[in-house]
Amino acid sequence: xxxxxxxxxxxxxxxxxxxxxxxxxxxxxxxxxxxxxxxxxxxxxxxxxxxxxxxxxxxxxxxxxxxxxxxxxxxxxxxxxxxxxxxxxxxxxxxxxxx
Numbered sequence: 078x079x080x081x082x083x084x085x086x087x088x089x090x091x092x093x094x095x096x097x098x099x100x101x102x103x104x105x106x107x108x109x110x111x112x113x114x115x116x117x118x119x120x121x122x123x124x125x126x127x128x129x130x131x132x133x134x135x136x137x138x139x140x141x142x143x144x145x146x147x148x149x150x151x152x153x154x155x156x157x158x159x160x161x162x163x164x165x166x167x168x169x170x171x172x173x174x175x176x
Contacts, residue, residue, distance in 0.1 A: 092108075093106055093107050093108045093110075093111055094107055094108050128166075150164060150165070
């Protein structure tokens with residue numbers, strides 16, 4: 078059973094540009110840096126939508142390819158305004174006739 082104790086407790090707001098707050102590596106955290114960190118965390122938490130269905134994990138397929146093929150894939154994806162993953166999915170669907 079999960080503990081009901083809070084892991085984090087919010088304190089009062091502070092002005093990061095006036096007060097010196099440092100991260101675990103000793104680097105200063107400014108308001109601008111805090112905003113960037115927050116954006117990065119939100120992207121990680123939200124993630125990408127499932128291709129399989131709601132609340133389901135989409136399986137991942139990996140393959141090694143020659144560097145020339147990877148460069149050509151990235152170039153074509155950029156030309157079409159798509160991601161390399163989208164082009165790979167389309168190629169597999171066409172090849173396997175599963176669309």
